[in-house]
Structure formats: C-alpha cells, structure tokens
Amino acid sequence: MQYTIWVTYECNLKCTYCYEEKRNGYLSKEKAKDILDFIIKRSNIYQDNNISINIHGGEPLLNYDVLRYIVENIRSWNRNVFISMTTNAVLFNEENIDFILENIDEISVSIDGTKEIHDNNRIYSNGEGTFDKVVKNLNRILEKKKNTIARMTVTPKTVSSLYNSVTFLHNLGFSIISPVIDQYDTRWDENNMEILEQQLKMLSGYFAVQNESLKVGMLEQAKYRKKSKCCPGTQTMHIDTKGDIYPCAYVTGDEKFKLGDVYTGISEEAIIKINNINNKKFERCESCFWKDYCYGYRCKLFNYAISGDFEPNYTACKLEHVFLKIHKYYKVSGK
Numbered sequence: 001m002q003y004t005i006w007v008t009y010e011c012n013l014k015c016t017y018c019y020e021e022k023r024n025g026y027l028s029k030e031k032a033k034d035i036l037d038f039i040i041k042r043s044n045i046y047q048d049n050n051i052s053i054n055i056h057g058g059e060p061l062l063n064y065d066v067l068r069y070i071v072e073n074i075r076s077w078n079r080n081v082f083i084s085m086t087t088n089a090v091l092f093n094e095e096n097i098d099f100i101l102e103n104i105d106e107i108s109v110s111i112d113g114t115k116e117i118h119d120n121n122r123i124y125s126n127g128e129g130t131f132d133k134v135v136k137n138l139n140r141i142l143e144k145k146k147n148t149i150a151r152m153t154v155t156p157k158t159v160s161s162l163y164n165s166v167t168f169l170h171n172l173g174f175s176i177i178s179p180v181i182d183q184y185d186t187r188w189d190e191n192n193m194e195i196l197e198q199q200l201k202m203l204s205g206y207f208a209v210q211n212e213s214l215k216v217g218m219l220e221q222a223k224y225r226k227k228s229k230c231c232p233g234t235q236t237m238h239i240d241t242k243g244d245i246y247p248c249a250y251v252t253g254d255e256k257f258k259l260g261d262v263y264t265g266i267s268e269e270a271i272i273k274i275n276n277i278n279n280k281k282f283e284r285c286e287s288c289f290w291k292d293y294c295y296g297y298r299c300k301l302f303n304y305a306i307s308g309d310f311e312p313n314y315t316a317c318k319l320e321h322v323f324l325k326i327h328k329y330y331k332v333s334g335k
Contacts, residue, residue: 001048003039004238005032006252007067008058013088014125017155019184019305023253025241026063032070035239038262040077051081055104056238056249061091068096071103084108086151088122090130092137101144108149108178109138113165117158135172142173150174154196156187162199167206170214178217181319183306188315197322201329222326227292230278230299247274250305257301277301282311294320 009023027035043051053074060067067085074081084106092100100107111134112118119129141148150169154162162179169177181188181196200218207219238246240253243262251257257274260266277300291297296312296319307313312320 001043001046001050002052002054002236004054004056004236004249005035005070006056006058006238006240007032007060007063007070009241009253010062011057011059011088012062012090012124013059013130014123015153016121016123017153017182017185019182027066027241029066029069031241031243032066033073034243034262036070036073038239038243043079049079051079053081053083055083055085057086059088059091060085061087061096064091064096068099071099075103082106086110088130089134089137089141092141097137097140101141106147106149107141107145108151109134109141110151110153111138111169112152112158113161114168117161117165121153121155121158138172146175148174148176150177152177152179153182154179155182155185156189156192159192159195159199162196163202163206166203166216170210175213176215176217180217181315183313183315183319185315188318190318193318193322196319197325200322200326204326204330218323219326222323223330225293225323225327230301248301250299250302274301277310280310285312290320290324296320 005027007027009025011018039051039053042048053070055067055070057063071083074083082105083103085100085104086108087110089109089111110122111131112121115129115131118131118134122130122134124130138148152165152169158165166177166179200222203216204219207214207216236248237259238249238252239262240246245259245261245266246252246254246257247259257270259270259274278298280300282297285291285294285297288294288297294312296303296316300310303312303316304310306316
C-alpha cells in the first residue's frame with residue numbers, strides 16, 4: 001500500500017506555474033502519531049508487509065521536526081517500509097541533511113533544467129532564483145543517493161529546451177529524470193505538441209546511447225505503456241495535516257473526494273463513489289484504441305483538478321497522442 005503523508009501545505013517558494021491552492025496548515029506530532037497508528041493498524045489487518053510512505057507538501061522540510069518524528073517512528077517498525085520524499089532542496093542544511101540522506105530511501109528534487117530555465121520559474125517570493133542553492137545541496141545528495149530523482153516541470157515556454165535540460169541534468173549527476181508536463185497551463189497548442197514530439201525523438205537517441213545510465217520518465221511512459229486502471233483509495237491514500245484521507249494528490253483537501261479519516265476509517269460509500277467516477281466512459285474516447293493505455297482516460301480525478309471536468313481536456317488528449325507516436329517510433333526504429 002502506498003501512503004502519502006502531507007506534513008504541511010506551506011511552501012517557501014513562489015514558483016511561476018504553481019497550481020497548489022494556497023492553504024495554511026502544518027501537521028502536528030500528535031496528528032502524526034495518529035496517522036502512523038492508523039497505517040500500522042491497517043497494515044496488520046491486511047497483512048501488508050510492503051508499505052510505501054511518501055513525505056509530501058508544500059515543502060516538507062518546513063516541518064522538519066515532525067518529518068523526523070515520522071521517519072524515526074517508521075524505522076522502529078519491524079517490517080519493510082520504503083520511505084520517499086519530494087522536496088525543492090532549498091532548505092537542506094547541516095542540521096537535517098545527514099538524517100535525511102541516511103533515513104529516506106528515495107528523494108525527488110524539483111529542478112527544471114539549466115540555471116536560466118530553473119531560475120525563470122522556481123523562485124523565492126522576492127523573485128530571486130533558487131538554482132545555485134539547489135545545486136549546492138545536490139552535490140552532497142547525489143554523492144550519497146545515486147537514485148535521486150530530478151523532477152522537471154515542462155511548460156509551453158520551456159518545451160523547446162527539453163532535450164538540453166534532460167542532458168544537462170544527466171551531466172549534473174542524475175540518472176533518473178522525470179519531466180512532467182504542466183497541464184494546468186492553457187497555452188499548449190498543436191505547435192507546442194509538435195515540438196514536444198521532436199524533443200522526445202531527440203532524447204530517445206540520447207537515451208539509447210546512454211543505455212542503463214539514464215531513465216527518462218516520459219520515454220519510459222511512451223515505450224513501455226501498459227493497460228492499467230486508476231486505483232486511488234484502494235492502493236494509494238493521501239493523508240493531510242488534519243488526518244483526513246483522500247484518494248490522490250490532485251484532490252487532497254477537496255472535501256468532495258474525502259474518503260474518511262484516520263479516526264473513523266475509510267467510508268465504503270466514498271470508495272464506491274470514487275470507483276463510479278473512475279468507471280465513467282466518454283463518447284469521444286470510446287472509439288480510440290489507445291484509451292485503455294491513456295492516463296487522461298484513466299485518471300478522472302486529475303482531469304477534474306485540471307479543468308473541473310472528469311473528461312480529458314485538450315492537453316491531456318494531445319499529450320497521449322504524442323506518446324503514441326513515440327511508442328510507434330520506438331517500434332519502427334528499434335531503439
């Protein structure tokens with residue numbers, strides 16, 4: 001089972017493309033204990049010995065004391081638990097970095113590519129870029145954790161630099177790079193999608209040469225796409241700063257999709273409601289043979305978070321068609 005614990009909604013940056021609703025809230029140690037008790041009790045009931053826990057925010061390091069409390073408690077459990085964390089890497093310091101590197105199994109760092117691209121988007125509230133600070137901390141992080149993930153946000157403005165950004169990050173020391181399309185941006189059009197396709201084809205050549213030394217999320221998605229269904233609430237749960245439980249990150253905090261809480265448990269009625277949403281069919285998608293492989297068709301809650309509609313929007317649909325072309329490109333080229 002995969003659990004995500006939100007230790008705070010707050011963030012220390014003001015990224016230009018941030019889609020998160022500005023909410024206040026820090027997880028207390030008391031609430032954290034209740035959350036951990038819920039997880040361990042549930043794992044006992046379902047005999048779940050392979051637990052994955054992601055520490056999330058906001059920026060998790062803003063609530064470092066509670067983050068450390070959570071990790072120390074988890075490490076005392078007599079079972080297999082994989083702990084991960086998503087961070088902007090700005091707040092690492094001598095007080096926290098050794099503990100994080102020794103006790104967190106996987107770290108995902110938000111970094112958008114070259115200094116110019118990163119500093120145009122990932123900024124402090126005063127407009128100052130964060131690249132130099134992030135890279136300074138990365139030197140130590142990558143030295144100890146080779147599996148650290150670079151999470152890139154790709155916008156219509158930066159898509160033409162996708163190849164350069166990925167190769168730059170690879171040369172910086174990352175072997176796992178996860179570019180993510182900013183689907184909240186309404187500027188995506190046919191031209192941008194064509195650029196994305198060309199950039200991915202260029203990357204596939206670089207990717208083939210690098211062989212085992214590099215994994216690029218978008219290429220993995222295109223090359224190895226399998227049929228799958230969304231399973232929020234049954235295999236994934238997000239627990240917020242109040243102890244409320246939601247099916248995924250995109251709707252955390254939206255009471256319409258609340259599944260329950262760590263005190264009263266999961267509502268079967270809420271699970272049924274989520275399943276009914278996930279099973280929705282859309283007329284324009286039914287004739288598309290790709291629909292069973294399509295994230296836009298699969299992830300209805302993501303669609304809702306983007307546009308307020310469960311049906312895939314323009315960007316989601318066009319993005320899948322790009323992945324389909326790259327999927328075919330791999331087959332034809334034999335890469």
